[in-house]
Every structure is written in structure tokens, then in C-alpha cells.
Amino acid sequence: MTDRTLRILFAARDDKWDEYRPYLTRALSETGLEADLSRDHPAEEVDYIVHAPNGGLSDFSGFPRLRAVLSLWAGVEDIVGNDTLEVPLTRMVDPGLTEGMVEYVTGHVLRHHLGMDAQIHGLDGEWTGAAPPLARDRKVTILGLGALGAACADALSRLNFDVAGWSRSPKDLDGIATHHGEDGLAAALGHGEITVLLLPLTRATEGIVDAGRLALMPKGAVLLNPGRGGLVDEAALLDALGTGQIAHATLDTFRTEPLPKDHPFWTHPRVTVTPHIASATRAPSASRAIVDNIARAERGQALENVVDRSAGY
Numbered sequence: 182m183t184d185r186t187l188r189i190l191f192a193a194r195d196d197k198w199d200e201y202r203p204y205l206t207r208a209l210s211e212t213g214l215e216a217d218l219s220r221d222h223p224a225e226e227v228d229y230i231v232h233a234p235n236g237g238l239s240d241f242s243g244f245p246r247l248r249a250v251l252s253l254w255a256g257v258e259d260i261v262g263n264d265t266l267e268v269p270l271t272r273m274v275d276p277g278l279t280e281g282m283v284e285y286v287t288g289h290v291l292r293h294h295l296g297m298d299a300q301i302h303g304l305d306g307e308w309t310g311a312a313p314p315l316a317r318d319r320k321v322t323i324l325g326l327g328a329l330g331a332a333c334a335d336a337l338s339r340l341n342f343d344v345a346g347w348s349r350s351p352k353d354l355d356g357i358a359t360h361h362g363e364d365g366l367a368a369a370l371g372h373g374e375i376t377v378l379l380l381p382l383t384r385a386t387e388g389i390v391d392a393g394r395l396a397l398m399p400k401g402a403v404l405l406n407p408g409r410g411g412l413v414d415e416a417a418l419l420d421a422l423g424t425g426q427i428a429h430a431t432l433d434t435f436r437t438e439p440l441p442k443d444h445p446f447w448t449h450p451r452v453t454v455t456p457h458i459a460s461a462t463r464a465p466s467a468s469r470a471i472v473d474n475i476a477r478a479e480r481g482q483a484l485e486n487v488v489d490r491s492a493g494y
């Protein structure tokens with residue numbers, strides 16, 4: 182524990198400062214950390230940086246006291262390769278963010294599982310249709326079983342969905358058929374009538390959902406992508422939608438954001454665009470997570486959720 186007041190630099194957008202400042206201040210005081218939180222500490226005095234990539238700070242050289250950079254975002258693809266960053270980088274794991282993602286994924290899986298669109302768009306006076314299958318007879322795959330993917334898998338499994346998941350390292354999750362590594366991917370893809378992408382964007386996952394992988398999904402599968410746009414080969418997805426290999430894609434993330442006005446996804450009858458709103462970091466719980474992590478470091482404990490710079494997430 183240092184004997185001087187900690188200097189914490191908040192390096193995110195102006196509106197985030199207004200949103201986070203009261204919660205960070207309260208969390209710091211509750212934790213008993215003597216800290217000065219500011220947007221403009223002199224670089225040579227800064228101990229920790231609370232960071233978002235769109236906040237304007239991308240050169241981390243010239244911060245001689247810097248001990249860690251704590252990202253407000255769960256996805257760190259914009260900062261992980263930054264050569265000027267020589268201290269540990271943590272990514273955001275926030276109970277509020279996780280809760281929001283569970284709600285988004287569960288809602289959109291239920292939409293497709295229950296075939297809600299038929300009723301929402303109207304039956305035109307035709308008293309037809311069959312009851313949907315039970316969730317226990319619906320196969321869902323989650324690619325990525327980290328903070329978000331594992332929580333979504335668990336929530337869907339509690340609703341009785343037949344859930345499989347895929348990650349880099351082996352996992353043992355109650356009620357989930359887990360697969361891992363290159364060898365496990367085909368089995369995971371072959372399972373999902375509905376597949377959810379919750380992988381980080383890294384060198385290994387860029388374009389992972391390409392024509393070959395789309396072809397491994399069951400005919401007429403539904404794809405949900407709240408992960409990152411770069412996971413998907415967009416042209417291959419449009420082809421697969423055209424042949425009916427993919428029945429519907431609900432996309433929250435895109436290679437270019439905002440999605441350009443003339444992009445075919447906007448008007449495609451079997452694509453649902455949501456504007457990167459699947460879930461957001463929530464200031465009250467995220468501030469607590471950040472301050473708890475700084476307090477750990479100050480007690481000499483290891484930081485949590487440290488990014489593996491070589492793996493890229």
C-alpha cells in the first residue's frame with residue numbers, strides 16, 4: 182500500500198465522466214482508498230488509468246508511476262496490441278453488463294425458438310400454426326464461454342434449452358455440453374439450431390464464422406452475434422441467408438459501426454439489426470469492480486481479469 186494519495190486518471194468520453202464520477206468516488210470512499218480521481222492529473226503522477234478506447238488516450242508512454250490500466254469495456258481488441266502499454270491491462274467484468282447480456286441473449290433466443298415473428302407480423306386471419314417445441318428439444322450453441330457466454334449458457338440451460346458451448350480451454354459447466362479447441366468447433370457448430378457468438382475479437386477469432394463454418398451449422402439455423410462484427414464473414418453470411426442455410430441472423434455488432442446506411446443487412450428480410458445495444462457496462466456495478474481491483478493491487482494481491490496480451494483477450 183502506497184503512503185501517498187493515489188492519482189487515478191479517468192480517460193473516457195466526457196459523458197462517461199459525468200456518469201461514472203459519483204459512483205467511482207463513492208466506491209473509493211467505501212473501500213477506504215485515499216485517492217484523487219481526475220480527468221487531468223499530470224502524467225508523471227498517475228498510478229492507475231480507468232480507460233475507454235474512445236476517450237482519446239492511446240499513448241501510455243510518459244506515465245512513470247503507472248501500475249495498471251483498467252478498461253471500462255469488456256472487449257479490448259482496440260488496446261490489446263498497444264505497444265506503449267507496458268503495465269497490466271484489465272478488462273471489464275461487471276455483474277450489470279453480464280445481466281444485460283443474459284437478458285438480450287435469452288430474449289432473442291426465445292424469439293426464434295417460439296417463432297414469435299409469425300404472431301407479431303400478424304396471421305392475416307388464418308387460424309393456423311402449431312405450438313412450438315419445448316426448450317428441452319431446442320439445441321443452442323454458445324461460442325465463447327467466458328464471463329458473458331457462460332452466464333448466457335447457464336440461463337438458457339435453466340430454461341431447459343439443450344445447450345452446448347465452445348471455448349479455447351476445457352470447461353466443466355453444469356448442464357452444458359462443453360467443447361474446446363479446433364477439434365471441438367465442428368461438434369459445437371453442428372449442435373446449434375440457434376448459435377450465439379460471444380467470443381472476443383482476436384487474431385484467432387477474426388472471420389471465424391466463414392462459409393465453411395456456416396455450412397457446419399444445421400440447415401435453417403439462426404445466428405445471434407452480440408460478440409463482435411469481425412467474427413463473421415459478412416459476404417458468406419449473406420450467401421448463407423440466400424440459400425436458406427441460415428434462416429435468420431440477429432446482429433448487434435458489425436465490422437463497421439455505425440452500420441453504413443446502404444449496408445444490405447439493414448433491409449434484408451431475414452436479418453435483425455440491433456445497434457450494439459446488447460449490453461452496456463453499468464456505472465454503479467462497474468465502478469465497484471474497478472475500485473475493488475485497484476484495492477486488490479494496493480493490498481499486494483493479483484489484479485483480476487487481467488488481459489492475456491499474447492492471446493488478445
Ligand code: NDP
Binds near residue numbers: 256328347459460
Ligand atoms: P471473456 O474473455 O470472459 O470470454 C471469452 C471466451 O471466448 C472464453 O471462453 C474464451 O475461452 C473464448 N475464446 C477466446 N478465444 C478463443 C478461441 N480462439 N477459440 C475458442 N474460444 C475462444 O469475454 P466476455 O465473456 O467478457 O466477453 C466476450 C465478448 O463479448 C467481448 O470480447 C466483447 O467483444 C463482447 N461484448 C459485446 C457487448 C455488446 O453489447 N454487444 C457487450 C460486452 C461484450 P477460454 O475460456 O478458454 O479463455
